[in-house]
Amino acid sequence: MATPQQIQDLQNTFEKAQLASAHAVSSSPNQSFLQRQFESRQKETKQLKPFATEDIKVLLLENVNQTAIDIFTEQGYQVEFHKTSLGEEALIEKISKVHAIGIRSKTKLTEKVLAHAKNLVVIGCFCIGTNQVNLEYAASKGIAVFNSPFSNSRSVAELIICEVIALARQLGDRSIELHTGTWNKVSAKCWEVRGKTLGIVGYGHIGSQLSVLAESLGLNVLYYDVNMIMSLGNSKQVATLNELLSKSDFVTLHVPETAETKNILSTPQFAAMKDGAYVLNASRGTVIDIPALIAALKSGKLAGAALDVYPHEPAKNGAELFTNELNPWISELVSLRNVILTPHIGGSTEEAQSAIGVEVGTSLTKYINEGASTGSVNFPEVSLRALDLEKERNTVRVLYLHQNVPGVLKTVNNILGNYNIDKQFSDSQGDIAYLIADISGINNDEIQSLHDQLSDTPYKISIRLLY
Ligand SMILES: NC(=O)C1=CN([C@@H]2O[C@H](COP(=O)(O)OP(=O)(O)OC[C@H]3O[C@@H](n4cnc5c(N)ncnc54)[C@H](O)[C@@H]3O)[C@@H](O)[C@H]2O)C=CC1
Numbered sequence: 001m002a003t004p005q006q007i008q009d010l011q012n013t014f015e016k017a018q019l020a021s022a023h024a025v026s027s028s029p030n031q032s033f034l035q036r037q038f039e040s041r042q043k044e045t046k047q048l049k050p051f052a053t054e055d056i057k058v059l060l061l062e063n064v065n066q067t068a069i070d071i072f073t074e075q076g077y078q079v080e081f082h083k084t085s086l087g088e089e090a091l092i093e094k095i096s097k098v099h100a101i102g103i104r105s106k107t108k109l110t111e112k113v114l115a116h117a118k119n120l121v122v123i124g125c126f127c128i129g130t131n132q133v134n135l136e137y138a139a140s141k142g143i144a145v146f147n148s149p150f151s152n153s154r155s156v157a158e159l160i161i162c163e164v165i166a167l168a169r170q171l172g173d174r175s176i177e178l179h180t181g182t183w184n185k186v187s188a189k190c191w192e193v194r195g196k197t198l199g200i201v202g203y204g205h206i207g208s209q210l211s212v213l214a215e216s217l218g219l220n221v222l223y224y225d226v227n228m229i230m231s232l233g234n235s236k237q238v239a240t241l242n243e244l245l246s247k248s249d250f251v252t253l254h255v256p257e258t259a260e261t262k263n264i265l266s267t268p269q270f271a272a273m274k275d276g277a278y279v280l281n282a283s284r285g286t287v288i289d290i291p292a293l294i295a296a297l298k299s300g301k302l303a304g305a306a307l308d309v310y311p312h313e314p315a316k317n318g319a320e321l322f323t324n325e326l327n328p329w330i331s332e333l334v335s336l337r338n339v340i341l342t343p344h345i346g347g348s349t350e351e352a353q354s355a356i357g358v359e360v361g362t363s364l365t366k367y368i369n370e371g372a373s374t375g376s377v378n379f380p381e382v383s384l385r386a387l388d389l390e391k392e393r394n395t396v397r398v399l400y401l402h403q404n405v406p407g408v409l410k411t412v413n414n415i416l417g418n419y420n421i422d423k424q425f426s427d428s429q430g431d432i433a434y435l436i437a438d439i440s441g442i443n444n445d446e447i448q449s450l451h452d453q454l455s456d457t458p459y460k461i462s463i464r465l466l467y
């Protein structure tokens with residue numbers, strides 16, 4: 001007799017198989033794959049069960065925007081929405097049941113969590129950063145990951161411009177003083193930003209956008225990046241981080257979280273900066289050594305700082321969450337003058353969130369419905385135009401993810417070659433490769449056999465058939 005675990009495993013396999021075999025029963029040309037029914041076939045039992053888009057379950061966390069919910073519900077998917085992130089235990093419980101998950105920067109999709117994601121085919125990061133997801137492990141499990149590479153870049157750049165001026169004018173302190181009843185009109189050590197130098201570390205989407213805005217205010221812009229990048233306006237790339245630090249009045253960080261960027265600013269880097277300079281960080285909390293920053297502020301070496309991100313951020317809004325337990329230096333940091341602290345709001349504008357909802361929501365839908373991996377951050381980018389199911393009857397789309405080793409395409413095409421291969425495209429990235437092929441002239445009763453043959457090929461990671 002099967003144990004409860006075996007029954008659960010069987011159920012999970014069954015649900016994944018349901019998603020693996022997609023059957024479009026009714027579709028107008030402009031609906032294409034958008035309205036379809038899924039048919040399941042569990043290999044062990046050959047059991048067939050009608051499967052509709054309504055069976056696709058999407059879990060949305062961290063207050064992902066309504067625009068994404070609208071896209072998913074229009075598809076008929078089931079959407080479970082939570083305003084906050086979830087702790088590991090709750091996440092494991094929920095992720096085991098869904099086909100797609102949408103998160104922002106807080107939810108940690110680690111190997112441990114993803115190991116339980118038995119039905120998951122796609123992850124949407126409704127933000128820029130993807131450091132919260134174990135991308136390689138996800139790929140090895142056949143789970144594609146998408147993000148929004150630039151929809152909130154402008155929002156971050158505008159926040160930094162605002163903070164550069166706010167730091168130069170000690171705006172945070174003056175506001176706190178007046179809120180607490182103290183009139184303190186000062187001009188000492190308050191500056192215009194015109195003619196000062198802004199040093200940008202990381203000249204990507206945000207850094208370069210910021211560069212343009214900063215020059216329009218009359219700032220001079222220097223930037224340091226590991227890659228050679230074309231200068232915008234009159235900005236200049238410098239060869240070393242130290243050169244940037246020694247020449248800048250404001251230093252702002254716009255690098256991803258990687259092993260190389262951890263504590264990219266620490267004691268020696270603060271020492272290399274100009275006296276009275278300012279530091280801004282709206283990238284990730286790990287890139288600044290915060291105790292070293294506190295020391296540089298306390299000693300008067302730095303005149304101020306603006307932080308939007310922290311090594312450990314609370315999973316939800318509320319008082320008493322941003323505590324010493326999470327970040328042991330908090331009480332010291334909040335006691336310092338001219339330090340602006342914001343709760344990771346760089347990308348939090350109506351414009352950015354709504355655009356991200358549309359962008360990532362569309363990517364996920366196209367991946368689920370058509371297999372298109374364009375824009376994925378952990379899969380090779382492959383897509384074929386959507387099938388026109390009115391005209392292309394008896395056509396099956398094969399989505400085949402495999403390890404990138406010699407001989408796989410030969411094996412797969414031997415199987416597909418029994419039919420007419422209308423079109424196919426494949427690409428590889430590192431250890432994995434992805435093939436999409438549309439094959440025609442195949443009868444419904446041959447599809448099970450095709451699925452079985454492809455499932456039995458060595459080096460296969462995952463397979464879905466859409467028809
Ligand atoms: N505070 C917030 O709400 C937000 C924070 N972010 C963070 O900002 C980061 C940057 O975003 P984008 O500009 O869109 O990324 P991007 O990928 O377009 O640019 C990053 C740049 O950093 C450079 N870089 C990487 N390692 C470096 C190193 N060790 N030294 C110098 N340069 C290095 C890259 O070559 C690239 O040009 C994201 O990874 C994310 O973590 C993004 C959006 C919102």
Ligand SMILES: O=C(O)C(=O)COP(=O)(O)O
Pocket residue numbers: 104105106126127128129130152344345346347348
């Ligand atoms: O886009 C990013 O990488 C961000 O840091 C913004 O994160 P959020 O969507 O505010 O959790």
